[in-house]
Amino acid sequence: MPDPAPRGNILPLDTAPGHNRRRAETAAWLLMAEELRYERGGRCLLDGISFALSPSGITALLGPNGAGKSLLLRLLGGLIRPDSGRIRFDPAFDGSTGMVFQKPVLLRRSVRANLDHALRIARIPRRQRTGRIAELLVMADLTHCAESPARALSGGEQQRLTMARALVNKPRLLLLDEPTASLDPAATAGFEALTREIARMGTKIMLVTHDLHQARRIADDVIFIHKGRIHEQGPTTAFFAAPRSPEARAYCAGTLIT
Amino acid sequence: MLDGQIIEIVALSLRVSVFAVILAALIGVPLGALLAVGRFPGRNLATMTINALMGLPPVVVGLGLYLLLSRSGPLGILQLLYTPTAMIIAQMILVTPIIASFSQQVLSDLHAEYDEMLRAMKATRLQVMGTLIRDARHALVTAFLAGLGRALSEIGAVMIVGGNINHATRVMTTAIALETSKGNLRLAVSLGLILLGLAFVINIALVVLRTRLERQAHA
Amino acid sequence: MKQLATIAAMCLLLPLRLIAGEGGIILQSTTSTQNSGLYEYLLPLLEQDTGLRVKVVAVGTGQALKNARNCDGDVLLVHAREAEEAFVANEYGLKRHDVMYNDFVLIGPASDPARVRGAGSATEALRRIAAARVPFVSRGDDSGTHRKEISLWKTAGLDPAAGRESWYRETGSGMGATLNIAAGMGAYTLTDRATWISFGNKAGLEILHEGDPALFNQYGVIAVNPARCPGMNTKGAQTFITWLLSPRGQKAIAAYRLNGQQLFFPNAKGKTAKGE
Numbered sequence: 001m002p003d004p005a006p007r008g009n010i011l012p013l014d015t016a017p018g019h020n021r022r023r024a025e026t027a028a029w030l031l032m033a034e035e036l037r038y039e040r041g042g043r044c045l046l047d048g049i050s051f052a053l054s055p056s057g058i059t060a061l062l063g064p065n066g067a068g069k070s071l072l073l074r075l076l077g078g079l080i081r082p083d084s085g086r087i088r089f090d091p092a093f094d095g096s097t098g099m100v101f102q103k104p105v106l107l108r109r110s111v112r113a114n115l116d117h118a119l120r121i122a123r124i125p126r127r128q129r130t131g132r133i134a135e136l137l138v139m140a141d142l143t144h145c146a147e148s149p150a151r152a153l154s155g156g157e158q159q160r161l162t163m164a165r166a167l168v169n170k171p172r173l174l175l176l177d178e179p180t181a182s183l184d185p186a187a188t189a190g191f192e193a194l195t196r197e198i199a200r201m202g203t204k205i206m207l208v209t210h211d212l213h214q215a216r217r218i219a220d221d222v223i224f225i226h227k228g229r230i231h232e233q234g235p236t237t238a239f240f241a242a243p244r245s246p247e248a249r250a251y252c253a254g255t256l257i258t
Numbered sequence: 259m260l261d262g263q264i265i266e267i268v269a270l271s272l273r274v275s276v277f278a279v280i281l282a283a284l285i286g287v288p289l290g291a292l293l294a295v296g297r298f299p300g301r302n303l304a305t306m307t308i309n310a311l312m313g314l315p316p317v318v319v320g321l322g323l324y325l326l327l328s329r330s331g332p333l334g335i336l337q338l339l340y341t342p343t344a345m346i347i348a349q350m351i352l353v354t355p356i357i358a359s360f361s362q363q364v365l366s367d368l369h370a371e372y373d374e375m376l377r378a379m380k381a382t383r384l385q386v387m388g389t390l391i392r393d394a395r396h397a398l399v400t401a402f403l404a405g406l407g408r409a410l411s412e413i414g415a416v417m418i419v420g421g422n423i424n425h426a427t428r429v430m431t432t433a434i435a436l437e438t439s440k441g442n443l444r445l446a447v448s449l450g451l452i453l454l455g456l457a458f459v460i461n462i463a464l465v466v467l468r469t470r471l472e473r474q475a476h477a
Numbered sequence: 478m479k480q481l482a483t484i485a486a487m488c489l490l491l492p493l494r495l496i497a498g499e500g501g502i503i504l505q506s507t508t509s510t511q512n513s514g515l516y517e518y519l520l521p522l523l524e525q526d527t528g529l530r531v532k533v534v535a536v537g538t539g540q541a542l543k544n545a546r547n548c549d550g551d552v553l554l555v556h557a558r559e560a561e562e563a564f565v566a567n568e569y570g571l572k573r574h575d576v577m578y579n580d581f582v583l584i585g586p587a588s589d590p591a592r593v594r595g596a597g598s599a600t601e602a603l604r605r606i607a608a609a610r611v612p613f614v615s616r617g618d619d620s621g622t623h624r625k626e627i628s629l630w631k632t633a634g635l636d637p638a639a640g641r642e643s644w645y646r647e648t649g650s651g652m653g654a655t656l657n658i659a660a661g662m663g664a665y666t667l668t669d670r671a672t673w674i675s676f677g678n679k680a681g682l683e684i685l686h687e688g689d690p691a692l693f694n695q696y697g698v699i700a701v702n703p704a705r706c707p708g709m710n711t712k713g714a715q716t717f718i719t720w721l722l723s724p725r726g727q728k729a730i731a732a733y734r735l736n737g738q739q740l741f742f743p744n745a746k747g748k749t750a751k752g753e
Contacts, residue, residue: 335708
């Protein structure tokens with residue numbers, strides 16, 4: 001394979017802010033990160049993060065452990081604030097996001113009560129809640145266990161419930177943080193099908209994963225980060241066919257030393 | 259002492275202490291939640307103060323309340339001294355720090371687990387507190403029990419603000435003290451055993467209730 | 478939310494209901510009259526005759542006087558004549574009336590190590606205790622009994638409290654608690670006769686000296702001054718005092734017996750009315 005990145009780590013064509021801005025004028029984007037920087041305890045965990053997020057489909061955020069993937073997802077979800085840089089939203093984007101974490105955190109209540117709680121937090125009027133819960137239960141295939149204690153569900157069911165819960169206010173953007181990391185292959189397949197279905201219905205999905213096969217299976221495009229920096233961004237097929245940065249190549253080959 | 263009188267005394271003990279615990283819970287649980295969830299200046303100081311107040315001697319509470327409620331005191335106009343209401347207030351003051359401190363611990367632990375999820379939902383602070391209290395309700399029962407134990411067994415405060423008045427403010431502990439001072443040690447011990455038995459029965463009942471609720475609500 | 482509101486409403490209403498049950502008078506009393514069971518005998522008769530409900534707060538005489546000064550009682554029944562007269566002189570109370578009397582007794586272990594039994598007077602008995610340096614338990618709580626004990630030591634020319642004598646122990650407690658301590662230690666102590674007769678834990682203690690006129694124990698009753706304490710139930714207090722001093726009340730006091738013994742001897746208006 002010829003070396004497509006002779007000019008170093010950063011690949012200006014895909015990741016430079018200037019490039020993104022140009023794209024913003026021509027193509028739509030949902031949100032744009034500009035020079036995000038995040039430090040903790042004197043260590044720079046994210047630096048110079050700039051990218052544009054396409055308005056639809058599934059974007060995989062790939063990278064080895066400790067790359068800063070989850071941190072970046074939390075910045076986008078507004079759970080933490082960057083030390084510098086900013087995130088701009090498409091003016092048509094209302095900022096509504098949902099999040100799903102690696103470990104499903106469920107209330108000590110029934111499946112139905114978990115959804116009802118999220119709807120109440122989102123201030124959905126009582127009259128609309130019952131119908132919306134029924135919809136979400138069907139979508140996540142949880143109707144059969146609506147009255148069961150949420151914490152008694154299987155891992156796959158629990159994660160589908162957190163997904164349904166993240167969708168209560170019909171968010172435009174869904175942020176998934178390694179949602180299938182602790183699921184078995186069958187549950188993972190079920191969750192991926194649900195993810196694809198949600199994306200198909202128009203919700204933009206950003207998926208943190210270190211599972212290359214998963215990214216290959218369901219992602220439309222990929223952002224690869226390593227040591228707090230974006231090294232590569234592009235369509236999934238192009239990324240896996242020919243990763244251009246040495247780090248991405250090493251990562252895909254399973255030989256990246258962090 | 260007649261059986262009817264013992265029943266009257268036990269009933270008053272329960273009535274006073276249960277109400278004191280309910281009032282203390284209505285104050286202590288939200289206070290504990292606020293300290294568990296809130297990030298505001300003086301939070302650590304407030305936590306330390308509440309922990310210190312757990313060791314408040316009942317007799318000091320009784321004395322302070324006596325000075326307030328005495329007819330010559332600032333709240334004397336309410337004419338609450340030597341009434342069950344004064345005893346409820348005294349025990350509420352004693353129990354509130356216990357419930358607040360315990361709530362803070364329980365709700366802090368739960369908050370650590372729920373924090374990110376609730377922030378992702380963009381829950382307001384009040385919604386966060388409500389969610390935590392609701393989900394920790396089984397653990398909070400233990401705090402109420404501890405508070406009830408403290409209230410039922412306390413004598414220093416109820417003796418001063420209640421006055422141990424027969425048929426009006428005589429509760430188990432003050433009756434025990436009275437019978438002891440009359441030298442009726444056997445009767446005093448019997449009353450003590452009733453108090454012990456009562457605490458035991460309440461504990462069993464609540465543990466049973468709690469297990470049943472827990473089985474229903476979550477696994 | 479509805480449940481919460483209901484609970485809150487219940488919490489607010491119940492104490493109010495408890496307050497609503499108020500009425501009658503509060504009697505700040507010495508402990509001996511309560512511990513001897515006198516009130517349990519007397520108050521139902523009073524209520525029958527007058528309809529007045531009396532709530533008894535039994536504390537030491539000193540504490541009772543202080544509580545009454547704070548207006549936390551409508552009427553006083555105590556036994557420390559000098560302090561009572563000072564209370565009236567300072568206009569905290571209206572008029573002081575004699576109600577009844579009994580006497581103090583010196584009790585101690587039956588073996589009587591200080592040989593108090595043969596003493597000719599109470600002061601002589603105390604001198605023997607001091608000389609033998611055997612344990613003596615004092616109330617130490619500014620009660621009527623404590624004041625009497627201090628005056629006896631003074632007459633005897635001794636001041637064991639000031640000397641921090643190791644045999645002299647101040648309990649700072651009520652008569653009953655002090656008797657329990659004396660029983661536990663096998664110590665001497667001074668007690669009013671009524672408390673002693675009704676006391677259930679004598680444990681080898683007995684009366685070793687009695688009958689000295691200096692051991693006379695007069696009980697008085699005073700209504701708290703409404704001019705200093707507005708809102709007092711003065712009418713109730715007067716009803717109580719009038720009944721207590723009436724022939725019917727006096728007769729009832731004389732009729733109260735425990736273990737076949739008369740505990741209190743009515744002497745309203747200075748007249749001594751022996752029991753029936």
